[in-house]
Amino acid sequence: MxxxxxxxxxxxxxxxxxxxxxxxxxxxxxxxxxxxxxxxxxxxxxxxxxxxxLGRVENLRGIERVGDSLRVGATTTQSAVERSEVAADAVPLLARATPLIGHVQIRNRGTVGGSLAHADAAAEYPAVALALDAEMEVLSPTGRRTVASPDFFTGLWSTAVGDDELLTAVRFPVWSGRCGFAIREFARRHGDFAIAGAAVAVELDGDDRVRRGTIALFGLGPSAQRSDPAEAALGGAAVDDVDADELGQVAVASLDSVPSDLHGSSAYRRRVGAAMVADAWRAASEEARHG
Amino acid sequence: MGEIEIELRVNEAVTRSTVPPRLTLADFLRERCGLTGTHLGCEHGVCGACTVLLDGDAVRSCLVFAVQADGHDVTTIEGLDGPDGSLSPVQQAFRDHHGLQCGFCTPGFVVTAEAFLRDNPDPTDDQIREAVSGNLCRCTGYQGILAALRAAADAVET
The missing domain is CATH 3.30.43.10 (Uridine Diphospho-n-acetylenolpyruvylglucosamine Reductase, domain 2)
Incomplete structure:
Protein backbone atom coordinates (compact mmCIF):
# COMPACT_ATOMS: atom_id res chain seq x y z
CA MET A 1 0.00 0.00 0.00
CA LEU A 54 4.85 20.24 11.59
CA GLY A 55 7.69 18.04 12.85
CA ARG A 56 10.31 20.77 12.49
CA VAL A 57 8.29 23.57 14.08
CA GLU A 58 10.02 23.68 17.46
CA ASN A 59 7.82 26.08 19.43
CA LEU A 60 4.69 23.94 19.01
CA ARG A 61 5.99 21.41 21.51
CA GLY A 62 5.96 21.36 25.29
CA ILE A 63 3.91 21.05 28.45
CA GLU A 64 3.75 24.04 30.74
CA ARG A 65 1.75 25.10 33.76
CA VAL A 66 0.57 28.67 33.14
CA GLY A 67 -1.46 30.01 36.07
CA ASP A 68 -4.65 28.00 36.34
CA SER A 69 -4.09 26.17 33.08
CA LEU A 70 -1.91 23.46 31.65
CA ARG A 71 -0.77 24.56 28.23
CA VAL A 72 0.14 21.70 25.91
CA GLY A 73 1.73 22.48 22.55
CA ALA A 74 -0.03 20.88 19.60
CA THR A 75 2.85 18.64 18.50
CA THR A 76 3.61 17.37 22.00
CA THR A 77 3.55 13.59 21.70
CA GLN A 78 1.13 11.48 23.68
CA SER A 79 4.17 9.70 25.16
CA ALA A 80 5.50 13.03 26.43
CA VAL A 81 2.15 13.60 28.16
CA GLU A 82 2.32 10.09 29.59
CA ARG A 83 5.75 10.79 31.09
CA SER A 84 4.96 14.30 32.34
CA GLU A 85 4.65 14.72 36.08
CA VAL A 86 3.45 18.28 35.55
CA ALA A 87 0.55 16.99 33.43
CA ALA A 88 -0.32 14.19 35.87
CA ASP A 89 -0.34 16.64 38.75
CA ALA A 90 -2.27 19.47 37.06
CA VAL A 91 -4.72 17.59 34.82
CA PRO A 92 -5.14 14.02 36.06
CA LEU A 93 -7.85 13.25 33.51
CA LEU A 94 -5.46 14.00 30.63
CA ALA A 95 -2.81 11.76 32.16
CA ARG A 96 -5.29 8.94 32.76
CA ALA A 97 -6.70 9.09 29.25
CA THR A 98 -3.32 8.88 27.54
CA PRO A 99 -2.43 5.20 28.10
CA LEU A 100 -5.77 4.28 26.51
CA ILE A 101 -4.63 5.70 23.17
CA GLY A 102 -3.42 3.06 20.70
CA HIS A 103 -0.16 1.36 21.63
CA VAL A 104 3.22 2.65 22.75
CA GLN A 105 4.52 2.80 19.16
CA ILE A 106 1.54 5.01 18.25
CA ARG A 107 1.87 7.27 21.31
CA ASN A 108 5.57 7.82 20.57
CA ARG A 109 4.57 9.61 17.34
CA GLY A 110 0.95 10.62 17.88
CA THR A 111 0.39 14.18 19.09
CA VAL A 112 -2.11 15.93 21.33
CA GLY A 113 -3.02 18.49 18.67
CA GLY A 114 -3.24 15.85 15.98
CA SER A 115 -5.72 13.81 17.98
CA LEU A 116 -7.88 16.87 18.69
CA ALA A 117 -7.73 18.18 15.13
CA HIS A 118 -8.47 14.75 13.65
CA ALA A 119 -11.50 14.62 15.98
CA ASP A 120 -12.26 10.94 15.68
CA ALA A 121 -15.60 10.20 17.33
CA ALA A 122 -14.09 7.42 19.42
CA ALA A 123 -10.85 9.18 20.42
CA GLU A 124 -10.09 9.98 24.05
CA TYR A 125 -8.59 13.50 23.93
CA PRO A 126 -11.64 15.26 22.45
CA ALA A 127 -13.71 13.88 25.34
CA VAL A 128 -11.09 15.03 27.84
CA ALA A 129 -11.04 18.51 26.30
CA LEU A 130 -14.84 18.71 26.46
CA ALA A 131 -15.10 17.40 30.02
CA LEU A 132 -12.58 19.95 31.30
CA ASP A 133 -13.71 22.95 29.20
CA ALA A 134 -10.33 23.17 27.47
CA GLU A 135 -9.55 26.03 25.12
CA MET A 136 -7.82 25.66 21.77
CA GLU A 137 -5.33 28.20 20.46
CA VAL A 138 -5.64 28.56 16.72
CA LEU A 139 -3.34 30.48 14.39
CA SER A 140 -4.73 31.84 11.13
CA PRO A 141 -3.14 34.07 8.47
CA THR A 142 -4.89 37.04 10.09
CA GLY A 143 -3.90 36.33 13.68
CA ARG A 144 -4.59 34.19 16.70
CA ARG A 145 -7.91 33.18 18.15
CA THR A 146 -9.11 30.99 20.97
CA VAL A 147 -11.85 28.44 20.49
CA ALA A 148 -13.77 26.96 23.42
CA SER A 149 -14.03 23.17 23.23
CA PRO A 150 -17.84 23.02 22.68
CA ASP A 151 -17.35 25.20 19.57
CA PHE A 152 -14.28 23.28 18.43
CA PHE A 153 -15.79 19.90 17.57
CA THR A 154 -18.31 20.45 14.79
CA GLY A 155 -19.09 16.92 13.61
CA LEU A 156 -17.64 13.78 12.12
CA TRP A 157 -13.87 14.32 11.75
CA SER A 158 -14.47 18.05 11.61
CA THR A 159 -13.48 20.99 13.76
CA ALA A 160 -13.68 24.76 13.77
CA VAL A 161 -10.10 24.92 12.45
CA GLY A 162 -10.26 26.31 8.90
CA ASP A 163 -8.28 25.04 5.90
CA ASP A 164 -5.76 27.84 6.35
CA GLU A 165 -5.54 27.56 10.14
CA LEU A 166 -3.35 25.67 12.57
CA LEU A 167 -4.14 24.39 16.05
CA THR A 168 -1.07 25.51 18.01
CA ALA A 169 -1.84 24.60 21.62
CA VAL A 170 -4.52 23.44 24.04
CA ARG A 171 -5.14 24.97 27.45
CA PHE A 172 -6.65 22.59 29.98
CA PRO A 173 -8.03 24.37 33.04
CA VAL A 174 -6.60 23.06 36.31
CA TRP A 175 -9.48 22.10 38.59
CA SER A 176 -8.82 22.67 42.25
CA GLY A 177 -10.72 21.78 45.41
CA ARG A 178 -12.34 18.42 46.15
CA CYS A 179 -12.14 17.01 42.64
CA GLY A 180 -12.23 13.61 41.05
CA PHE A 181 -11.63 12.48 37.48
CA ALA A 182 -12.11 9.23 35.62
CA ILE A 183 -12.20 7.94 32.08
CA ARG A 184 -13.56 4.53 31.15
CA GLU A 185 -13.85 2.86 27.78
CA PHE A 186 -14.57 -0.54 26.38
CA ALA A 187 -12.62 -1.82 23.38
CA ARG A 188 -12.54 -5.36 22.01
CA ARG A 189 -8.77 -5.44 22.08
CA HIS A 190 -6.34 -3.30 24.03
CA GLY A 191 -5.43 -0.27 21.94
CA ASP A 192 -8.41 -0.43 19.59
CA PHE A 193 -10.72 2.51 19.25
CA ALA A 194 -13.37 2.31 21.94
CA ILE A 195 -16.81 0.88 21.24
CA ALA A 196 -17.97 3.51 23.72
CA GLY A 197 -16.46 5.51 26.54
CA ALA A 198 -17.01 8.28 29.03
CA ALA A 199 -14.95 10.88 30.86
CA VAL A 200 -16.23 12.35 34.11
CA ALA A 201 -14.92 15.33 36.09
CA VAL A 202 -16.53 16.32 39.37
CA GLU A 203 -15.95 18.89 42.09
CA LEU A 204 -17.74 18.59 45.45
CA ASP A 205 -18.41 21.27 48.02
CA GLY A 206 -17.80 20.83 51.76
CA ASP A 207 -21.19 19.14 52.18
CA ASP A 208 -20.55 16.50 49.53
CA ARG A 209 -22.80 18.23 47.02
CA VAL A 210 -21.82 18.47 43.35
CA ARG A 211 -20.48 21.96 42.71
CA ARG A 212 -19.39 21.14 39.18
CA GLY A 213 -19.89 17.90 37.29
CA THR A 214 -19.19 17.21 33.63
CA ILE A 215 -19.70 14.09 31.56
CA ALA A 216 -18.23 13.66 28.08
CA LEU A 217 -19.10 10.71 25.88
CA PHE A 218 -17.09 9.23 23.01
CA GLY A 219 -17.88 6.60 20.42
CA LEU A 220 -21.55 7.44 20.83
CA GLY A 221 -22.13 9.97 18.07
CA PRO A 222 -20.44 11.68 15.11
CA SER A 223 -18.05 13.36 17.56
CA ALA A 224 -17.34 13.42 21.28
CA GLN A 225 -20.07 15.26 23.16
CA ARG A 226 -21.11 16.45 26.60
CA SER A 227 -24.23 14.89 28.09
CA ASP A 228 -26.45 17.80 29.09
CA PRO A 229 -29.23 15.67 30.64
CA ALA A 230 -26.81 13.74 32.83
CA GLU A 231 -25.02 16.92 33.90
CA ALA A 232 -28.37 18.50 34.74
CA ALA A 233 -29.15 15.50 36.93
CA LEU A 234 -25.88 16.07 38.79
CA GLY A 235 -26.26 19.81 39.35
CA GLY A 236 -26.25 20.52 43.08
CA ALA A 237 -27.10 16.92 43.96
CA ALA A 238 -25.78 15.31 47.11
CA VAL A 239 -23.24 12.76 45.97
CA ASP A 240 -24.95 10.01 47.98
CA ASP A 241 -28.22 10.62 46.14
CA VAL A 242 -26.72 10.01 42.72
CA ASP A 243 -27.41 6.51 41.45
CA ALA A 244 -24.53 5.69 39.11
CA ASP A 245 -26.49 3.26 36.93
CA GLU A 246 -29.37 5.69 36.57
CA LEU A 247 -26.91 8.44 35.64
CA GLY A 248 -25.56 6.17 32.90
CA GLN A 249 -29.06 5.58 31.56
CA VAL A 250 -29.83 9.30 31.53
CA ALA A 251 -26.56 10.01 29.70
CA VAL A 252 -27.40 7.75 26.76
CA ALA A 253 -31.22 8.04 26.71
CA SER A 254 -31.49 11.07 24.44
CA LEU A 255 -28.60 10.30 22.08
CA ASP A 256 -29.92 10.29 18.54
CA SER A 257 -27.03 9.27 16.30
CA VAL A 258 -25.22 6.41 18.02
CA PRO A 259 -23.10 4.62 15.40
CA SER A 260 -23.92 1.09 14.33
CA ASP A 261 -21.34 -1.03 12.56
CA LEU A 262 -19.74 -4.47 12.58
CA HIS A 263 -18.18 -3.72 15.99
CA GLY A 264 -21.55 -3.20 17.62
CA SER A 265 -25.12 -2.07 17.03
CA SER A 266 -26.21 1.30 18.33
CA ALA A 267 -28.34 -0.41 21.00
CA TYR A 268 -25.27 -2.31 22.20
CA ARG A 269 -23.13 0.84 22.18
CA ARG A 270 -25.76 2.62 24.25
CA ARG A 271 -25.64 -0.11 26.89
CA VAL A 272 -21.85 -0.05 26.93
CA GLY A 273 -21.90 3.76 27.11
CA ALA A 274 -24.27 3.74 30.08
CA ALA A 275 -22.00 1.27 31.91
CA MET A 276 -18.92 3.40 31.17
CA VAL A 277 -20.62 6.54 32.52
CA ALA A 278 -21.66 4.65 35.66
CA ASP A 279 -18.14 3.27 36.23
CA ALA A 280 -16.47 6.61 35.56
CA TRP A 281 -18.89 8.41 37.89
CA ARG A 282 -18.24 5.92 40.70
CA ALA A 283 -14.48 6.34 40.39
CA ALA A 284 -14.53 10.12 40.00
CA SER A 285 -16.98 10.77 42.84
CA GLU A 286 -15.08 8.40 45.12
CA GLU A 287 -11.86 10.28 44.42
CA ALA A 288 -13.51 13.65 44.99
CA ARG A 289 -14.85 12.49 48.31
CA HIS A 290 -11.81 10.75 49.68
CA GLY A 291 -8.96 12.21 47.61
CA MET B 1 6.34 15.76 -7.43
CA GLY B 2 9.80 16.74 -6.25
CA GLU B 3 12.24 14.35 -4.67
CA ILE B 4 13.99 15.35 -1.48
CA GLU B 5 17.52 14.86 -0.25
CA ILE B 6 17.76 13.35 3.20
CA GLU B 7 20.57 12.42 5.56
CA LEU B 8 19.98 10.25 8.58
CA ARG B 9 21.86 7.81 10.77
CA VAL B 10 20.83 4.19 10.31
CA ASN B 11 22.37 1.79 12.78
CA GLU B 12 25.01 4.42 13.50
CA ALA B 13 26.03 4.84 9.85
CA VAL B 14 25.33 8.18 8.15
CA THR B 15 23.11 7.49 5.15
CA ARG B 16 22.28 9.94 2.37
CA SER B 17 19.61 9.46 -0.24
CA THR B 18 17.20 11.29 -2.52
CA VAL B 19 13.68 10.07 -1.99
CA PRO B 20 10.12 10.74 -3.12
CA PRO B 21 8.14 12.16 -0.17
CA ARG B 22 5.68 9.28 -0.20
CA LEU B 23 8.42 6.71 0.48
CA THR B 24 7.84 5.32 3.95
CA LEU B 25 10.72 4.87 6.35
CA ALA B 26 10.02 1.12 6.21
CA ASP B 27 10.43 1.01 2.41
CA PHE B 28 13.47 3.28 2.66
CA LEU B 29 15.15 0.87 5.08
CA ARG B 30 14.27 -2.20 3.05
CA GLU B 31 14.79 -0.93 -0.49
CA ARG B 32 17.41 1.80 -0.18
CA CYS B 33 19.43 0.45 2.74
CA GLY B 34 18.94 -3.25 2.07
CA LEU B 35 17.88 -3.76 5.67
CA THR B 36 15.16 -6.30 5.05
CA GLY B 37 14.95 -7.36 8.68
CA THR B 38 12.28 -4.69 9.13
CA HIS B 39 9.17 -6.50 7.97
CA LEU B 40 6.01 -5.08 6.47
CA GLY B 41 2.78 -6.85 7.34
CA CYS B 42 -0.21 -4.55 7.16
CA GLU B 43 1.41 -1.31 5.97
CA HIS B 44 -1.13 0.80 7.80
CA GLY B 45 -0.05 0.74 11.42
CA VAL B 46 -1.82 -2.25 12.88
CA CYS B 47 0.56 -5.22 13.01
CA GLY B 48 3.77 -3.78 14.51
CA ALA B 49 6.10 -5.91 12.35
CA CYS B 50 7.85 -2.78 11.02
CA THR B 51 8.73 -1.36 14.45
CA VAL B 52 12.11 0.43 14.54
CA LEU B 53 13.70 2.86 16.97
CA LEU B 54 13.53 6.51 15.92
CA ASP B 55 15.77 8.55 18.22
CA GLY B 56 15.43 5.63 20.62
CA ASP B 57 11.62 5.50 20.59
CA ALA B 58 9.80 2.46 19.21
CA VAL B 59 7.72 3.61 16.21
CA ARG B 60 5.94 1.98 13.31
CA SER B 61 8.15 2.68 10.30
CA CYS B 62 5.21 2.24 7.90
CA LEU B 63 3.62 5.33 9.49
CA VAL B 64 6.67 7.57 9.13
CA PHE B 65 7.81 9.00 5.82
CA ALA B 66 11.55 8.78 5.17
CA VAL B 67 11.60 12.57 4.68
CA GLN B 68 10.33 12.99 8.24
CA ALA B 69 13.32 11.01 9.53
CA ASP B 70 15.78 13.44 7.90
CA GLY B 71 18.40 14.36 10.49
CA HIS B 72 17.30 11.68 12.93
CA ASP B 73 18.68 8.41 14.26
CA VAL B 74 17.19 5.07 13.26
CA THR B 75 17.97 1.67 14.75
CA THR B 76 16.64 -1.48 13.11
CA ILE B 77 16.75 -5.12 14.12
CA GLU B 78 20.11 -5.33 12.29
CA GLY B 79 21.55 -2.76 14.72
CA LEU B 80 20.82 -4.61 17.93
CA ASP B 81 23.41 -7.38 17.97
CA GLY B 82 26.94 -6.99 19.26
CA PRO B 83 29.87 -6.01 17.00
CA ASP B 84 30.89 -9.67 16.80
CA GLY B 85 27.40 -10.72 15.76
CA SER B 86 26.49 -12.02 19.19
CA LEU B 87 22.82 -11.85 20.06
CA SER B 88 21.50 -9.08 22.31
CA PRO B 89 20.01 -10.27 25.63
CA VAL B 90 16.51 -9.87 24.19
CA GLN B 91 17.41 -11.80 21.03
CA GLN B 92 19.03 -14.53 23.12
CA ALA B 93 15.92 -14.79 25.29
CA PHE B 94 13.70 -15.15 22.20
CA ARG B 95 15.95 -17.98 21.06
CA ASP B 96 16.04 -19.67 24.47
CA HIS B 97 12.27 -19.47 25.02
CA HIS B 98 11.08 -20.27 21.50
CA GLY B 99 9.73 -16.76 21.15
CA LEU B 100 9.32 -17.24 17.41
CA GLN B 101 7.79 -19.67 15.01
CA CYS B 102 7.71 -18.37 11.42
CA GLY B 103 9.73 -15.33 12.47
CA PHE B 104 7.81 -12.73 10.50
CA CYS B 105 6.70 -10.68 13.48
CA THR B 106 9.93 -11.23 15.41
CA PRO B 107 11.89 -8.10 14.44
CA GLY B 108 8.98 -5.91 15.54
CA PHE B 109 8.67 -7.73 18.84
CA VAL B 110 12.39 -7.65 19.53
CA VAL B 111 12.78 -3.94 18.72
CA THR B 112 9.69 -3.10 20.81
CA ALA B 113 11.09 -5.20 23.68
CA GLU B 114 14.51 -3.52 23.51
CA ALA B 115 12.99 -0.06 24.04
CA PHE B 116 10.52 -1.29 26.64
CA LEU B 117 13.12 -3.04 28.81
CA ARG B 118 15.50 -0.10 28.52
CA ASP B 119 12.76 2.17 29.94
CA ASN B 120 11.25 -0.43 32.31
CA PRO B 121 14.03 -2.69 33.56
CA ASP B 122 11.83 -4.28 36.22
CA PRO B 123 8.40 -4.80 34.63
CA THR B 124 5.42 -6.73 35.92
CA ASP B 125 3.90 -9.44 33.73
CA ASP B 126 0.96 -7.14 33.00
CA GLN B 127 3.30 -4.38 31.86
CA ILE B 128 5.04 -6.84 29.57
CA ARG B 129 1.75 -7.88 27.99
CA GLU B 130 0.74 -4.28 27.47
CA ALA B 131 4.15 -3.38 26.03
CA VAL B 132 3.80 -5.86 23.18
CA SER B 133 0.04 -5.47 22.72
CA GLY B 134 0.70 -3.47 19.56
CA ASN B 135 2.51 -6.36 17.89
CA LEU B 136 0.64 -9.21 16.23
CA CYS B 137 1.93 -12.78 15.92
CA ARG B 138 -0.22 -14.76 13.51
CA CYS B 139 1.38 -18.05 14.56
CA THR B 140 -0.10 -17.01 17.92
CA GLY B 141 3.10 -17.94 19.69
CA TYR B 142 2.46 -15.36 22.37
CA GLN B 143 3.31 -17.54 25.36
CA GLY B 144 6.87 -18.08 24.16
CA ILE B 145 7.21 -14.37 23.37
CA LEU B 146 6.00 -13.36 26.84
CA ALA B 147 8.32 -15.92 28.44
CA ALA B 148 11.21 -14.48 26.43
CA LEU B 149 10.46 -10.95 27.62
CA ARG B 150 10.15 -12.12 31.21
CA ALA B 151 13.51 -13.89 30.97
CA ALA B 152 15.17 -10.91 29.27
CA ALA B 153 13.83 -8.60 32.00
CA ASP B 154 15.05 -10.90 34.74
CA ALA B 155 18.46 -11.21 33.07
CA VAL B 156 18.79 -7.41 32.87
CA GLU B 157 17.83 -7.08 36.51
CA THR B 158 20.40 -9.51 37.90
Missing part, protein backbone atom coordinates in the same frame (compact mmCIF):
# COMPACT_ATOMS: atom_id res chain seq x y z
CA UNK A 2 1.53 3.29 -1.05
CA UNK A 3 0.10 6.77 -0.67
CA UNK A 4 -0.50 8.74 -3.84
CA UNK A 5 2.41 11.07 -4.66
CA UNK A 6 2.53 14.43 -2.89
CA UNK A 7 4.84 17.39 -2.44
CA UNK A 8 6.44 17.76 0.96
CA UNK A 9 6.90 20.99 2.88
CA UNK A 10 8.77 21.28 6.16
CA UNK A 11 8.30 24.77 7.62
CA UNK A 12 10.20 25.72 10.76
CA UNK A 13 7.73 28.24 12.19
CA UNK A 14 3.98 28.16 12.76
CA UNK A 15 3.57 31.35 10.73
CA UNK A 16 5.35 29.75 7.79
CA UNK A 17 3.07 26.71 8.06
CA UNK A 18 -0.06 28.87 7.99
CA UNK A 19 1.27 30.89 5.05
CA UNK A 20 1.77 27.63 3.15
CA UNK A 21 -1.79 26.57 3.93
CA UNK A 22 -3.12 29.91 2.70
CA UNK A 23 -1.15 29.53 -0.50
CA UNK A 24 -1.95 25.87 -1.20
CA UNK A 25 -5.60 25.84 -0.10
CA UNK A 26 -7.45 22.58 0.32
CA UNK A 27 -4.91 20.63 -1.75
CA UNK A 28 -2.70 20.69 1.36
CA UNK A 29 -2.92 18.83 4.63
CA UNK A 30 -0.99 19.29 7.84
CA UNK A 31 0.85 16.26 9.15
CA UNK A 32 2.03 16.05 12.76
CA UNK A 33 2.57 12.53 14.13
CA UNK A 34 0.75 11.07 11.14
CA UNK A 35 -0.65 8.13 13.08
CA UNK A 36 -4.16 8.70 11.72
CA UNK A 37 -3.29 10.49 8.51
CA UNK A 38 -0.68 8.07 7.12
CA UNK A 39 -2.98 5.01 7.28
CA UNK A 40 -5.65 7.06 5.48
CA UNK A 41 -3.10 8.04 2.84
CA UNK A 42 -1.79 4.46 2.56
CA UNK A 43 -5.31 3.13 2.02
CA UNK A 44 -5.98 6.09 -0.28
CA UNK A 45 -9.01 7.05 1.72
CA UNK A 46 -7.46 10.51 1.55
CA UNK A 47 -5.33 12.07 -1.19
CA UNK A 48 -3.53 15.42 -0.92
CA UNK A 49 -1.18 17.13 -3.35
CA UNK A 50 0.80 18.69 -0.51
CA UNK A 51 1.72 17.66 3.00
CA UNK A 52 2.91 20.35 5.39
CA UNK A 53 4.95 18.67 8.13
Missing amino acids: KPAPFDYHAPTTAEEAVALLAELGDTAKLIAGGQSLVPMLALRLAVFEHLVD
